[in-house]
Amino acid sequence: MWRFVLRRAGNGAVSILGASLVIFMVSRLSGDPITLMMPPDAPPQAIEAMRVALGLDRPLWTQYWIFITNALTGDFGTSYRWQQPALNLVLDRLPATVELAVAALLFSVSVAVPLGVLSAVYRGGWVDRLGRILAMLGQAMPNFWVGLMLILVFAVGFGWLPAFGRGGPEHLILPAIALGWYPVAAQMRIVRSGMLDVLESDYIRLSRALGTPERLLVWKYAFRNAAVPLLTMLGVYFAAMLGGAFIVEVIFAWPGIGRMVVEAVFARDFPVVQAGVLFSSILFVMSNLLVDISYGIVDPRIRND
Amino acid sequence: MTALAPVLAIEGLKTYIHLKRGVVRAVDGVDLTVGAGETLGLVGESGSGKSMTGLSILRLLPKGAGKIVAGSIRLDGEELTTLPEKVLARDVRGRRVAMIAQDPMTSLNPVFSIGDQVSGPFRYHGGLPRQEARAAAIDVLQRVRIPSPEKRLGDYPHQFSGGQRQRIVTAMAIGRGPRLLIADEPTTALDVTIQAQMIALLRRLQQESGAGIILITHDLGVAASLCNRIAVMYAGRIVETGPVREVFRNPAHPYTRALLAAIPKLGSRGRRLVAIPGQPPSLIDPPAGCRFAARCPLKVSACDAYPQTTAVGPNHSVACWRAGEAV
Numbered sequence: 001m002w003r004f005v006l007r008r009a010g011n012g013a014v015s016i017l018g019a020s021l022v023i024f025m026v027s028r029l030s031g032d033p034i035t036l037m038m039p040p041d042a043p044p045q046a047i048e049a050m051r052v053a054l055g056l057d058r059p060l061w062t063q064y065w066i067f068i069t070n071a072l073t074g075d076f077g078t079s080y081r082w083q084q085p086a087l088n089l090v091l092d093r094l095p096a097t098v099e100l101a102v103a104a105l106l107f108s109v110s111v112a113v114p115l116g117v118l119s120a121v122y123r124g125g126w127v128d129r130l131g132r133i134l135a136m137l138g139q140a141m142p143n144f145w146v147g148l149m150l151i152l153v154f155a156v157g158f159g160w161l162p163a164f165g166r167g168g169p170e171h172l173i174l175p176a177i178a179l180g181w182y183p184v185a186a187q188m189r190i191v192r193s194g195m196l197d198v199l200e201s202d203y204i205r206l207s208r209a210l211g212t213p214e215r216l217l218v219w220k221y222a223f224r225n226a227a228v229p230l231l232t233m234l235g236v237y238f239a240a241m242l243g244g245a246f247i248v249e250v251i252f253a254w255p256g257i258g259r260m261v262v263e264a265v266f267a268r269d270f271p272v273v274q275a276g277v278l279f280s281s282i283l284f285v286m287s288n289l290l291v292d293i294s295y296g297i298v299d300p301r302i303r304n305d
Numbered sequence: 306m307t308a309l310a311p312v313l314a315i316e317g318l319k320t321y322i323h324l325k326r327g328v329v330r331a332v333d334g335v336d337l338t339v340g341a342g343e344t345l346g347l348v349g350e351s352g353s354g355k356s357m358t359g360l361s362i363l364r365l366l367p368k369g370a371g372k373i374v375a376g377s378i379r380l381d382g383e384e385l386t387t388l389p390e391k392v393l394a395r396d397v398r399g400r401r402v403a404m405i406a407q408d409p410m411t412s413l414n415p416v417f418s419i420g421d422q423v424s425g426p427f428r429y430h431g432g433l434p435r436q437e438a439r440a441a442a443i444d445v446l447q448r449v450r451i452p453s454p455e456k457r458l459g460d461y462p463h464q465f466s467g468g469q470r471q472r473i474v475t476a477m478a479i480g481r482g483p484r485l486l487i488a489d490e491p492t493t494a495l496d497v498t499i500q501a502q503m504i505a506l507l508r509r510l511q512q513e514s515g516a517g518i519i520l521i522t523h524d525l526g527v528a529a530s531l532c533n534r535i536a537v538m539y540a541g542r543i544v545e546t547g548p549v550r551e552v553f554r555n556p557a558h559p560y561t562r563a564l565l566a567a568i569p570k571l572g573s574r575g576r577r578l579v580a581i582p583g584q585p586p587s588l589i590d591p592p593a594g595c596r597f598a599a600r601c602p603l604k605v606s607a608c609d610a611y612p613q614t615t616a617v618g619p620n621h622s623v624a625c626w627r628a629g630e631a632v
Contacts, residue, residue, distance in 0.1 A: 202411040207422075209365055209406075210477055211399030211430050224416045299416050300461040 001296055008292045012285035019281035020071070023274055024064050032056075033080055033268035054080070067274065076278075077271030081264070086271035090257060090279050096166055097256035098283070100249070101241035103172045104180035105234065112184045113223075113230075116191025120199060121218055131188055138185035147178035147251040164253035175252040179245055183237045190233055194226030201225075228299055235291030242287065243280040310382070311338040312484050312517040313362070318376035320354075320361045327589035331357040333541035335376070339485065339517040344507075346528035346549065347521045348564075349538035352585065355521045358538070359487045362519075363398055364390070381484060399426050403478035405488040409470035409495070413462035419446075419473055420458030426480050441480065448513070449476045449506060468499035472506065479510055486511075489521045504531055525568060529553060534620070537561050540585050540596040547621030557623040560597045595625070603627050 034050050051057045055066065070077065076086040119128040154174060155163035162171050195218075198204060204222055208214075212221065246258035261276035295302045320332035332354045339345045347355045360366055361373055362385065378385040380401060385393065406412035414422055424442035427433045433441060439458065446454035449472040462470060471491065478486060488507065492500040508531060511518055522528050528535050529549060536546040537558065545558040556562040563581045583600035586592055594609040595601070601608070607626040614624045 202406060202408060203414040205365070206404065206406045206412045206474070206477075207414070207425075209363055209398055209404040210426050211394060211397075212425060213429055214394070216429060221414055221417065225414070228416075300418075301415060301463050 004296065004302075005289070005293055008289050012289055015285050016278070016281050017068075020068065020274070020278050021064065023277040023281075024067060025060070027265070027268075027270055027273045028060065030265065030268060033270060036268055037080060071274075071278070076275035079264075079269055079272045081267050081269045081272070086275040089260065089272055090275045093255055093257045093260050094279060096254060097242060097245065097249075097258065099166075099172065100175055100179060100245055100254060100256060101238060103176035104241050104245075105238050107176050107180035108183045108187055108237070109234065111180075112187035113191055115184075116188040117195055117218060117223060117226075119188070119192045120195030123196065128192075131192070135185035135188055138181055141181070143178050143182055144247050144251060146181045147175070147248055150174045150178055151251070164251075166255055175248050175254055178251070179241055179248045183233075187230060187233060187237075190229050191226055194229050195222060198222045198225045224298060228295065231291050231294055231298065235288050238287045239284040242283040311340050312343075312381060313337075313339040313519070314377075314379045315358070315362075316377050316379075318358065318361060318378060319374045320357050320366065320371060321374050322357075322367060322371045324370060324589075329588045330541050330591060331371075331588060332361060333588070333591065335538075335541075335543055337536050337543060337546065339519055341484070341517055342511060342515045343534065344511065344518040344520055344532045346532035346535035347519055347538060348523060348525060348528050348535055350523060350585065352588075353538045354541040354588075355538050356489055359404070359489055359519060359521050362485075362487060363402055363404065364393055365398075395430060399478075399483070400430065400481045401483055402485045402487065403481065403483040405475050405478045405486060405491045407490040407493060409467055409474055412474050413470055415462055418459050418461055419465070423458075423473065423476055423480065426477065431481060442476075445476045445480045446473070448479070448510070449473070451476070467495060468502060471495060471499070471503055475503075475506065475510070479514065479516075482514060482516075484516055486516050486518045487521070488518060490523070491520070492527055493522070493524065500527070507531060525553075525564065537564070540591060541588055542596065542624065544597065544625070545621075545623040547618065547623075551618055551621045555618065555621075557617045557621070557628045558597075558625050559601045559603050559627075561623075563600075 034047055034054075034056065038047055038050060048057075055063060058066075067077070074087060076090075078084065079086050079089055082089060115127065115131045115134065119131040122128060151163045151174065154161045161174055163174070165171060199218075199222055204217060207217055207221055244258065245254070245256055246262055248254065249256040249259040257276050257280060261273055261280070264272035264276060315335055315337050318332055318335045319330070322329040322331050335354070335358055337345065337347075337358075347358065349355050357366070357371070360371075362378055362380075364373070364385070366372065373386050376386070380397065385397065388397070413419075420439065420442055423446060424435075424438040427438035427441045428435065431438070431441070442458065443454045446457075451457065451469060451472055457465075462473075465473065471494075475491075491507065492503050495503060504527065507518065507520075510516075518531075520528065520531055532549045534547065535549050535552050536543045537552070537560065538544070539560050545552060545556070545561045547557075552561060553565065556565055560581075563579075567579045567581060569578055581600055586596050586599065592598065593611065595604075595612055598604045598608040605627065612624045612626045612628075614622050615628055616622045617628050
């Protein structure tokens with residue numbers, strides 16, 4: 001088990017290094033940050049001095065080498081725009097991003113799993129039909145629209161929940177639903193089809209023939225088997241929520257990494273972009289690692305390989 | 306042995322499967338009894354209704370499609386067909402009647418430990434606390450000869466061999482001391498040496514527990530080595546039943562005779578295998594008369610009506626118009 005985790009962690013480190021290279025190069029394709037930082041009528045000598053001061057006059061490879069070696073010591077450079085260490089800017093925002101992604105994932109799983117399981121158990125019944133309608137609605141409504149509707153109904157209409165910002169748990173509810181809404185359909189379907197397969201399996205039939213109560217049969221013995229494909233999917237969605245919550249973050253004025261990185265891209269604030277994306281990729285790799293570890297917990301056949 | 310009150314008595318059982326293309330009369334008027342300590346072999350080819358008969362006892366028929374439409378199934382005198390599903394699930398399945406599954410490779414849950422699966426029945430409807438259920442699981446695994454079971458409770462199915470898995474499946478079945486065991490092709494998926502061990506195990510377990518066994522098989526060799534009596538099933542009905550020696554020595558039904566003749570014998574190498582010409586009839590709309598008539602070498606005009614069951618020896622009866630002359 002530990003060798004397995006270590007190997008996956010090693011693979012993850014390589015992925016992160018690769019991501020850092022790509023983001024370093026790609027961000028520099030977007031243009032020259034100096035032209036945005038200096039007034040249009042600045043003398044050429046001043047522009048050149050600024051470029052030298054920021055190290056942007058050196059060859060790309062040298063710049064990358066400096067970035068990586070500094071990054072390993074925890075120095076991601078200073079934001080061109082905010083004059084603060086980029087790392088601090090990212091770390092300030094990290095908890096908000098993780099909090100939102102975790103809440104959204106919990107929301108989607110807690111809706112999708114019961115619906116998926118019950119749809120399979122009562123195949124063709126009313127839960128199954130309701131689930132199918134929900135799935136269709138989920139896929140048809142983009143999260144910016146869901147977000148706006150939630151604000152309109154629950155914040156503006158009823159006034160039950162705050163419309164924006166980060167604070168107590170009540171601030172988390174609407175953005176988490178907006179972000180977690182879309183994956184519900186896919187998760188529900190994968191749980192349903194997995195459960196349908198497993199409920200037809202020899203071991204569930206035998207277990208039923210030996211008198212195992214139906215509730216245990218479904219929620220314990222069958223569900224753990226159906227959970228393996230769900231875990232794979234959760235890993236992908238969780239990573240996407242960590243890195244791609246930009247739209248929801250903007251709608252709910254949520255102070256997450258996604259929004260900050262996009263703003264930094266527009267400002268060509270390279271250190272912030274690099275630090276932000278690098279942290280997103282670290283989160284991505286970590287969520288995949290978590291999925292791999294949880295496979296091992298759920299399915300013993302993987303653990304022993 | 307049959308003089309004792311039977312553990313199981315089935316009378317006139319009809320189990321139909323409702324499909325879109327019609328109603329399949331999978332079990333169509335079956336009578337049989339199993340005594341305590343007796344092993345009844347239910348033999349026949351695929352689709353003859355032998356597994357459906359077994360599943361009817363536990364009422365584990367295909368959901369929504371399979372239904373017992375007539376007949377009675379009595380377990381120690383208690384009628385099972387009218388028992389509410391809840392009571393059946395709680396008091397009968399796994400407790401008084403247990404099943405040994407066919408394929409050991411797919412019959413154990415791959416993501417739960419053996420300890421969990423074997424002790425499950427003790428905990429969930431034996432009501433034993435965890436520690437005692439664990440001890441009971443170790444005990445029953447010892448009875449099926451799993452070496453040092455206390456060390457292996459945490460292991461998962463993929464860490465056991467096929468033969469061991471079949472023993473574990475058997476342990477799950479005998480755990481609660483059932484009165485009747487339904488063993489559906491328990492040796493089919495095993496290789497021959499393991500088959501022999503499994504047969505020996507079943508025989509020993511029966512001697513220890515005195516349970517009745519219904520052995521569902523298409524393998525006449527396995528039936529011969531394990532059973533006291535056999536019932537030959539063809540197209541949803543039992544065509545011949547009797548003590549195993551008697552049926553093997555003096556088969557009275559032309560189908561039984563054809564089945565026995567179809568077993569390849571030592572020294573028959575190079576000769577053509579004997580096969581029964583034709584196909585079993587469709588069970589959606591079976592013929593009114595003898596169901597074997599279309600393939601029978603002894604067919605006469607009387608066979609257009611279903612033959613009455615006649616005794617041809619002690620406890621040996623057959624459903625054939627020409628049984629008397631054929632023996």
